[in-house]
Amino acid sequence: MLLFTPGPTPVPQNVRNAMSDETMHHRTPEFEAIFEQTRSHLFKLFKTDEVIMLASSGTGAMEAAVINLCHNTLLSINSGKFGERFGKIALAHGLKNVEIKNEWDTPASVEAVVDALKANPEIDAIAIQISESAGGLRHSVEEIAAAAKEINPQIMIIADGITAVGVEPIDVNNIDALLAGSQKALMLPPGLSLLGLSNAAIKKIGAGKGYYLNLASEIKKQKQNTTAYTAATTLTIGLLEVLETIEADGGVDALYRRTQTRAEAVTAALQALDLHIYPTRPAPSMTTIDDADASAIRKILKEDFDVNVAGGQDHLKGKIFRINQMGLINDYEMAWVVNAVELALAKIGRRVYDGTANRIFNEITFKMGK
Numbered sequence: 001m002l003l004f005t006p007g008p009t010p011v012p013q014n015v016r017n018a019m020s021d022e023t024m025h026h027r028t029p030e031f032e033a034i035f036e037q038t039r040s041h042l043f044k045l046f047k048t049d050e051v052i053m054l055a056s057s058g059t060g061a062m063e064a065a066v067i068n069l070c071h072n073t074l075l076s077i078n079s080g081k082f083g084e085r086f087g088k089i090a091l092a093h094g095l096k097n098v099e100i101k102n103e104w105d106t107p108a109s110v111e112a113v114v115d116a117l118k119a120n121p122e123i124d125a126i127a128i129q130i131s132e133s134a135g136g137l138r139h140s141v142e143e144i145a146a147a148a149k150e151i152n153p154q155i156m157i158i159a160d161g162i163t164a165v166g167v168e169p170i171d172v173n174n175i176d177a178l179l180a181g182s183q184k185a186l187m188l189p190p191g192l193s194l195l196g197l198s199n200a201a202i203k204k205i206g207a208g209k210g211y212y213l214n215l216a217s218e219i220k221k222q223k224q225n226t227t228a229y230t231a232a233t234t235l236t237i238g239l240l241e242v243l244e245t246i247e248a249d250g251g252v253d254a255l256y257r258r259t260q261t262r263a264e265a266v267t268a269a270l271q272a273l274d275l276h277i278y279p280t281r282p283a284p285s286m287t288t289i290d291d292a293d294a295s296a297i298r299k300i301l302k303e304d305f306d307v308n309v310a311g312g313q314d315h316l317k318g319k320i321f322r323i324n325q326m327g328l329i330n331d332y333e334m335a336w337v338v339n340a341v342e343l344a345l346a347k348i349g350r351r352v353y354d355g356t357a358n359r360i361f362n363e364i365t366f367k368m369g370k
């Protein structure tokens with residue numbers, strides 16, 4: 001079965017091998033050396049002043065960022081399930097929340113954020129997804145962050161890059177916390193989350209908030225290549241292997257270029273089948289199709305063609321399907337996925353199969369016929 005959900009993503013064989021050794025003790029010079037190497041790779045990936053690893057799923061990093069960087073009112077951008085989660089986290093911690101809510105295909109506008117900031121001077125942090133995985137859209141995070149800092153230079157920008165870090169270049173100039181999670185673009189099993197932090201964020205964190213998710217304790221320890229509590233040792237070893245593999249494969253910029261080409265090729269191939277791209281501004285992390293036959297297509301993909309793609313949640317259940325584009329994906333696997341979608345459409349009588357999807361995908365991927 002080909003796993004083509006936008007998280008979890010498949011773990012490469014060499015990474016699984018690297019994680020198969022006996023469990024290492026975390027308070028040892030051996031593990032500290034691995035931690036140090038991993039950190040130095042992470043600085044190149046995040047391009048932020050500090051990077052922290054937490055033993056948690058991605059939501060742990062979201063909660064850590066909100067409680068440590070928002071002390072009054074959080075402005076959260078809800079264009080999907082993950083944006084909605086930021087507001088819920090703020091309220092769960094007794095913080096105030098202002099929300100900008102859109103349909104799941106619509107990114108937040110810079111103007112809406114500027115208006116909200118002017119109307120609510122108590123907002124001291126903004127939380128937004130770079131790539132909102134619920135509908136596969138790309139928010140204009142860099143523009144929003146720049147506009148927000150112009151109004152209030154002290155404001156903290158929390159950018160959830162869980163389906164963006166390792167997928168596309170991100171301008172971190174105005175970003176104070178950049179979040180990532182192991183089971184998406186980083187091609188690992190779930191259980192590790194990461195936070196890139198700006199110096200301004202570190203200053204605001206001060207003595208930190210919370211206990212397990214207190215970022216001050218982690219910053220202090222991780223600068224010394226250890227963690228405040230037991231590290232996710234096996235996942236850290238896997239992460240180092242992933243980052244070394246990316247490096248050996250031409251580095252992150254090459255990975256971003258390949259992901260972008262893949263996104264373009266899949267999009268064009270599916271559009272040539274008369275399928276409709278759901279978000280008005282798609283992220284390169286995934287292709288999201290809205291279609292009346294979404295459920296039937298997903299079922300055929302899985303049962304007849306061994307391809308597992310994701311559906312939709314909440315009001316989009318049965319209305320969309322989402323195909324992953326993150327990670328080190330073999331072209332021959334992606335080619336099979338778009339071909340399988342065409343086969344599924346033929347099977348439900350929507351079109352006569354003629355190999356269109358594969359032809360378009362190959363032309364763009366291998367720069368042929370263009």
Ligand SMILES: *Cc1c(COP(=O)(O)O)cnc(C)c1O
Nearest residue numbers: 057058059082131133162163181
């Ligand atoms: C997956 C995901 C998360 C975090 O989810 P976890 O299940 O806690 O790992 C957060 N934001 C986005 C955009 C995601 O795709």
